[in-house]
Amino acid sequence: MKLNEIKSIGIVGAGTMGSGIAQMSAMAGYKTTIFDIQEAALDKAKTAVTKNLDKGIDKGKVNSVQKEACLANISFISDLEELKADVIIEAVVEKLQVKIDIFSQLEKINSDKTILATNTSSIPITQIGAGLQKPERLVGMHFFNPAHIMKLVEVISGAATNPEIAATTKSLAEKMGKKAVMAKDSPGFIVNRVARHFYVESLKIAEENVANFEQIDRLVESSGFKMGPFRLMDLIGVDTNFSVTKSMFESFYHDSKFRPSRIQQQKVDAGHHGRKSGKGFYDYN
């Protein structure tokens, strides 16, 4: 499929990433449909997109006509069977089997031409593709958080991905105003592989009582980083960040430098998932 043939975009998962991706898609003029298994997530996504657009208006980056057009372009649905589009971008939990199951269902109800893209942070595209009937139309389209602000998108080809589909996906990301780069299908791709140590090593420092979360954040921020590792994990989602570390630890054959942290495991067990749950390393209530 070529860029000019794309008229509609479907998003699976209305969480932290799905809502921002839906906003970018609708702003680029595509009829956008977003699906989630939780009604509450769809409501939250609607509020988040409206809030982001209002902030954009305050900053002079969006006008009220664009805001209304963007909102009119998005439909919120809770039945996967209705998700039919030219491109579908998946942004659900970072679990291989969940992603394979969703794409397998989508393959059955969509045309052969539909491009299937995954926003996975760490799972090799080849592994997801291996569970599909037509792995050649699966591509990685990795946005960064917040998706409506961060410019970079990594476009990843699995072993079977059709190069034309990867090229169209890159053009689509550019149409959404992003800077797209082609990345190899290696666990964590490029940015997450580098960034993993930012989180893992900071958690080790906290575990060893060398410094606490706030001290680490304050020091790292005063050295020029926009956000310290703990504030950033709260923004990303402590659960999502933990799943990504676990997935990379597995993919790199238990290389100790990717070892997940017990502190982070405990936060996940307690439901302290960061900003989205009101509490993570910091309290947002």
Ligand SMILES: NC(=O)c1ccc[n+]([C@@H]2O[C@H](COP(=O)([O-])OP(=O)(O)OC[C@H]3O[C@@H](n4cnc5c(N)ncnc54)[C@H](O)[C@@H]3O)[C@@H](O)[C@H]2O)c1
């Ligand atoms: N959070 C980040 O900073 C970030 C950045 C880049 C990529 N990602 C990737 O994006 C994906 C989503 O992450 P997130 O942070 O948005 O997660 P999230 O927890 O904020 O949202 C996930 C959403 O998926 C929904 N969901 C779960 N199972 C589903 C299913 N079977 N069908 C439909 N919806 C389902 C949940 O209800 C939830 O609303 C992950 O693969 C993650 O690795 C995350």
